[in-house]
Amino acid sequence: MAAQNNWEKQILEEISNIHKATIIAGSVGSGEIFEQANIDAYQFTPNRGLDQNQRYYLIGPEWSIIQQSSLLKAGHDMLGDRLGFTIDFEEWFEDFEYEFQKNLPSTKKPATSKLKPWGKEVANRPKKLNLLTKEQAREKGYMKIRFWKDRTVEKDSEVLAGTYTELRQQLLDRMKQQSVDVQVYGIPTTAYQQEVKFVPQVILFFVEDVEDVEPGWEPVYGRFSFRVNGETYNTINQARALQLATKINQQFGEGVGYVWRKGKTTISYTDKENGYRMWLNCRSQADGESLIKRALAIQGVSFAKSKMGVRENADASNAYPTIPPTETIYGKQKRLPRRKPIANVRFVRSELHIWGRPEPVVLIDKVNYRANALISA
Numbered sequence: 001m002a003a004q005n006n007w008e009k010q011i012l013e014e015i016s017n018i019h020k021a022t023i024i025a026g027s028v029g030s031g032e033i034f035e036q037a038n039i040d041a042y043q044f045t046p047n048r049g050l051d052q053n054q055r056y057y058l059i060g061p062e063w064s065i066i067q068q069s070s071l072l073k074a075g076h077d078m079l080g081d082r083l084g085f086t087i088d089f090e091e092w093f094e095d096f097e098y099e100f101q102k103n104l105p106s107t108k109k110p111a112t113s114k115l116k117p118w119g120k121e122v123a124n125r126p127k128k129l130n131l132l133t134k135e136q137a138r139e140k141g142y143m144k145i146r147f148w149k150d151r152t153v154e155k156d157s158e159v160l161a162g163t164y165t166e167l168r169q170q171l172l173d174r175m176k177q178q179s180v181d182v183q184v185y186g187i188p189t190t191a192y193q194q195e196v197k198f199v200p201q202v203i204l205f206f207v208e209d210v211e212d213v214e215p216g217w218e219p220v221y222g223r224f225s226f227r228v229n230g231e232t233y234n235t236i237n238q239a240r241a242l243q244l245a246t247k248i249n250q251q252f253g254e255g256v257g258y259v260w261r262k263g264k265t266t267i268s269y270t271d272k273e274n275g276y277r278m279w280l281n282c283r284s285q286a287d288g289e290s291l292i293k294r295a296l297a298i299q300g301v302s303f304a305k306s307k308m309g310v311r312e313n314a315d316a317s318n319a320y321p322t323i324p325p326t327e328t329i330y331g332k333q334k335r336l337p338r339r340k341p342i343a344n345v346r347f348v349r350s351e352l353h354i355w356g357r358p359e360p361v362v363l364i365d366k367v368n369y370r371a372n373a374l375i376s377a
Contacts, residue, residue, distance in 0.1 A: 046076035089164040097125045119210040127151035176367045189358045200228040200236045201353045206260050206345035220343035227275030229299050233355040245363035245374040248350050251294040257347040261287045264316040264340045268309040274301045281340050285310050
């Protein structure tokens with residue numbers, strides 16, 4: 001019997017050492033059940049890092065404790081692998097700072113000089129500050145952090161809260177959002193709609209992939225729009241919007257998204273009767289024609305080459321330099337904006353704008369920029 005007890009204790013010790021599991025023998029009280037032979041009480045946690053000082057009680061003979069603890073540990077680890085709660089948040093954030101590029105295999109890891117986490121210099125990578133200790137987070141059931149998208153801009157931060165799994169998603173959403181969240185010229189939609197009454201309009205948005213953005217430059221963007229054929233503000237409905245979203249997704253959204261090859265050749269297409277009046281800067285005439293045909297296919301409109309125009313500058317490289325010169329602007333040296341940059345921009349979002357409705361109907365969102373898209377990533 002002594003040999004058996006020793007064997008059982010060794011197993012308990014082994015379980016205790018696996019993945020920070022903790023089993024601590026101890027009394028939890030007195031009573032008839034504890035006076036019976038071979039009945040013991042243990043404190044247990046499947047993960048000390050997550051549970052901190054929290055313990056759960058297991059009661060039974062030692063062989064039962066072994067069975068209970070091993071089953072609980074296995075269940076905990078399986079759920080953790082699937083739900084992600086066993087991922088160490090601090091280690092994850094260190095990798096997140098560098099857009100998960102720093103610890104890639106050597107064959108896929110970019111050179112240090114070319115490392116551009118989230119499209120910015122390493123010095124401008126995000127950072128966080130934990131506002132709760134791990135023990136406080138366990139007691140409350142959530143962690144609270146202050147987050148900066150750019151660690152050099154101290155005044156630009158926000159407080160995020162949630163479980164570690166929820167926080168990871170929030171952080172990813174924030175960094176994705178910055179790729180489509182840009183300064184724009186405009187007026188409030190309500191003010192615009194007071195002045196202009198318009199036919200329902202669909203806009204498609206494109207943006208350069210973060211990893212393709214050159215250091216020191218902002219991503220290149222693209223957009224084009226068309227009017228919804230045969231609809232007015234009081235006839236268009238959700239069924240029609242979903243139909244448009246489905247067609248757009250077929251032409252531009254499938255897979256990783258359609259890539260518009262932007263360049264210095266301007267392609268125009270005018271078909272007012274069907275709601276199309278487009279100007280597209282493309283790498284070539286063929287690129288422009290391909291994009292136009294996809295845009296027309298959304299509404300089942302046939303392509304007519306006679307409606308397409310091509311405009312090329314005789315000296316495009318000088319008229320639209322890849323790296324524009326620097327000039328004095330408002331007392332400071334500033335590089336002039338790039339005109340007709342050469343870049344690949346990928347489809348990310350589409351919106352339907354309706355007169356009388358201030359907010360757009362989000363048809364497609366491949367980067368989770370909006371929460372209410374008819375079709376999302």
